[in-house]
Amino acid sequence: xxxxxxxxDTLSLSPGERATLSCRASQSVSSNYLAWYQQKPGQAPRLLxxxxxxxxxxxxxxxxxxxxxxxxxxxxxxxxxxxFAVYYCQRYGTSPLYTFGQGTxxxxx
Amino acid sequence: xxLLQESGPGLVKPSxxxxxxxxxxxxxxxxxxxxxxxxxxxxxxxxxxxxxYQGDRATYNPSLMSRVTISVDNSKNQIxxxxxxxxxxxxxxxxxxxxxxxxxDVWGTGTTVTVS
Numbered sequence: 511x512x513x514x515x516x517x518x519d520t521l522s523l524s525p526g527e528r529a530t531l532s533c534r535a536s537q538s539v540s541s542n543y544l545a546w547y548q549q550k551p552g553q554a555p556r557l558l559x560x561x562x563x564x565x566x567x568x569x570x571x572x573x574x575x576x577x578x579x580x581x582x583x584x585x586x587x588x589x590x591x592x593x594f595a596v597y598y599c600q601r602y603g604t605s606p607l608y609t610f611g612q613g614t615x616x617x618x619x
Numbered sequence: 620x621x622l623l624q625e626s627g628p629g630l631v632k633p634s635x636x637x638x639x640x641x642x643x644x645x646x647x648x649x650x651x652x653x654x655x656x657x658x659x660x661x662x663x664x665x666x667x668x669x670x671x672y673q674g675d676r677a678t679y680n681p682s683l684m685s686r687v688t689i690s691v692d693n694s695k696n697q698i699x700x701x702x703x704x705x706x707x708x709x710x711x712x713x714x715x716x717x718x719x720x721x722x723x724d725v726w727g728t729g730t731t732v733t734v735s
Contacts, residue, residue, distance in 0.1 A: 545722035554714055554726035555665070561720060598665060602721035606680040608655070608667035 512537045514599050514611035522619040529586040531614045533599030538579045543602040546575055546584045549613075550595045558597075559584065586616075594618050621646030623715050623727030631734050637705050641698040641715030641727060649673055649693045653718035656689060656700045659729075660711035670718060671698065705734045 513536040523529055533544070541562040547555035557566040559575035562582060572587040586593055599611040627639035641654070648654060656668040669679035674691040688701040698715055710733050716723040 543721045547723075554729050555723075556726070557719070557722055557724045560722040560724070566724065600665075600722065606667050606682070607670065607678060608657075608723065610665035610667075612664050 511605070512539065512601055512603055512609060514601055514609060516597075516599060516611035516614045518614060519612070520615045520617060522617050523589055524619045525589050525591055527589050529584075529589055529593070529616055531584040531586075531597050531616070533577075533582045533584070533611050535580045535582070535601060539582075539601050539603070541578055544575075544577070544582050545600045545602075547598045547600060548593075548595050549598065555598060589616075591618075621717060621725050623717070623725060625713060625715055625727045625730040627713075627730055627732070629731055629733060631705055631709075631732060633706055633734055635705055635734075637700070637702040637709060637713075637732055637734075639700040639713055639715075639730060639732070641700070643696045643698065646717075647693075648691055648696050648698060654691070654698050655716045655718055655723060656698075657714045657716055657723065657726075658709075658711040659714070660708075662708070663711075666711075668700065668702075668713075707734050710734045 515534045517532045544562045546559040549555045563575045574585045596613045598613050622644045624642045653670045653672045655670040669689045671677045671689045686703045690699045712729045714729045715727045717725040
């Protein structure tokens with residue numbers, strides 16, 4: 511089973527700054543199969559990015575995804591107050607079909 | 620935009636059966652979509668439970684396969700989750716979701732289940 515490890519566990523930044531979140535896979539992942547989600551307290555995860563770099567419907571262009579192989583990145587170019595949340599990467603594959611990273615908490619500095 | 624809403628007992632006794640319903644609105648579950656169940660607990664994070672397609676094809680997480688059944692009622696536009704022999708480790712928030720392009724593109728609001 512492929513394991514996704516996100517770093518850092520917690521990222522403390524200020525509004526207006528740039529955020530870079532990492533997701534590392536224990537084995538190579540097809541770029542089509544890597545997605546990112548945002549989760550705020552008491553809410554369900556929300557799809558941000560799929561196929562490594564495609565923004566989901568309604569997602570602002572300050573969110574971008576990149577990467578290949580085992581290393582993937584979610585970048586938020588200029589943080590807005592509503593961006594402070596927990597972010598998860600997810601990989602589609604086999605047995606189980608979907609696996610998630612442990613999450614990165616983006617908190618206000 | 621399709622909407623998903625989970626419901627079911629919030630408290631289940633150990634060794635009992637967890638049964639949840641996901642009601643789908645503004646969309647049909649008999650369309651060309653797979654539908655998943657995912658759970659989230661403090662100890663294990665987000666865990667995919669399984670998926671179903673048009674009521675006749677289901678795939679499960681191997682870690683839960685021996686205890687889980689996912690089914691649908693197309694006439695009611697509902698998806699069901701059944702998990703047998705529950706323990707405290709099954710305490711979690713349970714979500715239903717629509718499968719997108721190798722991702723889960725629409726999620727329900729979630730329902731909390733406590734095993735105690």
